Amino acid sequence: MRSVTSTDHKVEDNKSDDYSLDRVPRSKRNMGWLSITNITFGIATAIFYFQMGSVMALQFGAINAIISAVYAIIVAGILGTFIAYLSAKSGMNVNLLSRGGGFGYIGASLTSFIYATNFIMYCALEGMILVTAVHAFIPTIPEWVLIIFFGSIVIPLNWFGIKQLDKLQKWSLPLFFIFLIAAIFMATRTPSLYEGNFWSYMPEGVQVGGTALLLCIGMQHGIMGLTPLLASDYARFLKPKDMKIGIFAIGFIPQIFCFGVMGGLGIWFGVRLGEPNPGVYIVLLLGVWGVLFTLLTQVRINVTNIYSGSLSLASFFENIFKFTPGRRFWVVVTGVSAIILMLGGIVNHLQAVMTFQGVFLLTWAAILVTDAVVVKRILKIGPGYYESRQLNLHKWNPVGVGSLIISSGLGTIAALGFLGTFLQSTAAFFAAILASILTVVIAFATKGKYYIKRENKEIDRRDHIA
Numbered sequence: 001m002r003s004v005t006s007t008d009h010k011v012e013d014n015k016s017d018d019y020s021l022d023r024v025p026r027s028k029r030n031m032g033w034l035s036i037t038n039i040t041f042g043i044a045t046a047i048f049y050f051q052m053g054s055v056m057a058l059q060f061g062a063i064n065a066i067i068s069a070v071y072a073i074i075v076a077g078i079l080g081t082f083i084a085y086l087s088a089k090s091g092m093n094v095n096l097l098s099r100g101g102g103f104g105y106i107g108a109s110l111t112s113f114i115y116a117t118n119f120i121m122y123c124a125l126e127g128m129i130l131v132t133a134v135h136a137f138i139p140t141i142p143e144w145v146l147i148i149f150f151g152s153i154v155i156p157l158n159w160f161g162i163k164q165l166d167k168l169q170k171w172s173l174p175l176f177f178i179f180l181i182a183a184i185f186m187a188t189r190t191p192s193l194y195e196g197n198f199w200s201y202m203p204e205g206v207q208v209g210g211t212a213l214l215l216c217i218g219m220q221h222g223i224m225g226l227t228p229l230l231a232s233d234y235a236r237f238l239k240p241k242d243m244k245i246g247i248f249a250i251g252f253i254p255q256i257f258c259f260g261v262m263g264g265l266g267i268w269f270g271v272r273l274g275e276p277n278p279g280v281y282i283v284l285l286l287g288v289w290g291v292l293f294t295l296l297t298q299v300r301i302n303v304t305n306i307y308s309g310s311l312s313l314a315s316f317f318e319n320i321f322k323f324t325p326g327r328r329f330w331v332v333v334t335g336v337s338a339i340i341l342m343l344g345g346i347v348n349h350l351q352a353v354m355t356f357q358g359v360f361l362l363t364w365a366a367i368l369v370t371d372a373v374v375v376k377r378i379l380k381i382g383p384g385y386y387e388s389r390q391l392n393l394h395k396w397n398p399v400g401v402g403s404l405i406i407s408s409g410l411g412t413i414a415a416l417g418f419l420g421t422f423l424q425s426t427a428a429f430f431a432a433i434l435a436s437i438l439t440v441v442i443a444f445a446t447k448g449k450y451y452i453k454r455e456n457k458e459i460d461r462r463d464h465i466a
């Protein structure tokens, strides 16, 4: 076992170089941009994105679904690029960046905790997609057996950290493309239920733009904040020499693939086959191979959910309870919590929580980016580096905490529909804008007093962002 100095005390880090509690040292930032982009592809290949495309197209029209996908790519791509830059430059993921990036160390544990619950929920949701597909194919196996089996297999796949994820995602990607091409081929051989070009599909009474487009954008908002934030878990390992191309690749390529390619194919499959549920049409097109395709995509996404969930839990428990059992412990906790959610059957009752999460994630990302670009770089308020050690930090910084609570609180009320239809769909966007403004205003008002308690001269100048 190797020992690294963590926030204030010695923490036993495991052999797999997790750096769940401290910045990745420069000597360990040795992954190429292609490897990192490839890992983030584990998220982008989720069949969840087929479903988004199919549902939006069949309910609100293909063109509206396409416009909303372009919007999602641009907004999430820009946020993702900035966050990848901050992570690669500082060696920190968003849990650690938040400590010195406007939240303080207890404030950052608040974000880590919400973020961790988000991954546990998604892990359960993605797991249930797989369980449902397999159960439909082999109904004799009880669902609870499938839940325990598929919920457990992602735990050992996370044991050896980022290097193992890299290999797993690398080897499974060609298989994914073989399945994808087979599904497209089979769909072209199935007579289309819609006679025109797929992008011209509009359900009766629906127009291009207006409420239908807003509803599509509202659906995209539910998920758009996640990938830009999550990329930071991997971008912190980026080789400094790959920085220029790497941050754009990590920022944009996964978004282009998930919202553009997967979402676009979802529109095409949905319109052609007249079916919104990929769990149904993939199996219809590929039979038992469709079940294997689903297995592949869901395992790929759930290993990333467990990885990020475990890092967030590690950060939360270290901050609040000084409890540092190592990332693997949190891998098991994340996996078992997701299994319990699935067994408890509450996956279908998470709508309000997911709405809050969608607003929270976009708002949090906006605060981190505004804090870096406007507060630290332009206004030169607070230190030009990210501090993660409790000893040097205040517990709370009102800059991020105040902005987040006010904006995501108001945003959630609006997203749940209490402030009218227009704001229901656009809440996350306006909450993110409000959060950015509040970040600057509070930083100015508090003169950056709460960023650090004492200066840290040990941080390499090259890790500074301002």
Ligand SMILES: Nc1nc2[nH]cnc2c(=O)[nH]1
Binding pocket: 043, 046, 048, 049, 122, 123, 126, 223, 226, 227, 230, 301, 304, 305
């Ligand atoms: N990180 C992440 N992003 C997603 N996008 C759609 N589903 C998921 C998921 O389960 N995890």
